[in-house]
Amino acid sequence: MPTGEIMSSKKPEKPMATVPMEKIERSIHLVRGQKVILAEDLAELYGVVAWRLNEQVKRNQDRFPADFMFQLTYPEVRALTSQIARSKPGRGGRRTLPYAFTEHGAIMAAMVLNSPRAVEMSVHVVRAFGRLRQMLATHKELAQKLAELELRLEGHDKAIHNLFETIRRLMNPPEPKPRRIGFRS
Numbered sequence: 001m002p003t004g005e006i007m008s009s010k011k012p013e014k015p016m017a018t019v020p021m022e023k024i025e026r027s028i029h030l031v032r033g034q035k036v037i038l039a040e041d042l043a044e045l046y047g048v049v050a051w052r053l054n055e056q057v058k059r060n061q062d063r064f065p066a067d068f069m070f071q072l073t074y075p076e077v078r079a080l081t082s083q084i085a086r087s088k089p090g091r092g093g094r095r096t097l098p099y100a101f102t103e104h105g106a107i108m109a110a111m112v113l114n115s116p117r118a119v120e121m122s123v124h125v126v127r128a129f130g131r132l133r134q135m136l137a138t139h140k141e142l143a144q145k146l147a148e149l150e151l152r153l154e155g156h157d158k159a160i161h162n163l164f165e166t167i168r169r170l171m172n173p174p175e176p177k178p179r180r181i182g183f184r185s
Contacts, residue, residue, distance in 0.1 A: 027042075031072065031076055034102055037100070037125065039099040046113055046117060047115065048118070056109070069109075070100055072097050106129075173181065
């Protein structure tokens with residue numbers, strides 16, 4: 001062994017697989033007016049099984065207030081099932097209603113799981129929520145500008161319509177009345 005090197009008793013760390021930001025963004029849904037990620041998607045990102053995540057959440061319920069996490073209702077599950085490919089109930093699907101985590105709930109879930117993968121992935125999850133928030137703000141600005149443009153165009157539409165009507169009248173002048181030949185008395 002060369003001098004100056006220190007032997008480490010630690011095992012070399014495995015590089016963690018990175019998850020594309022698009023995959024994280026696709027797993028974020030809008031439910032009850034909030035952007036949320038479902039427990040099974042979050043568990044997959046954090047490298048644990050869904051029941052383990054749910055178990056830790058139940059053990060630490062005081063860390064998950066209603067604005068961090070909530071349980072979906074049957075209609076919400078049905079609506080999400082139609083949007084994303086999930087197994088149907090009665091066909092080997094889930095037996096309980098899934099939990100939905102907000103951005104803060106996803107961070108808290110990483111803290112209660114306390115695994116290196118969960119901590120690393122929580123950073124990516126927060127970035128995905130932030131990116132979606134930024135995209136939503138951009139879309140709101142575009143929608144507002146489009147509405148303003150539409151209002152302006154409505155006034156222009158009437159003016160253009162009047163202009164076309166005037167041009168049509170000029171292109172098709174009325175037929176002149178035939179003049180009588182001769183003297184009038």
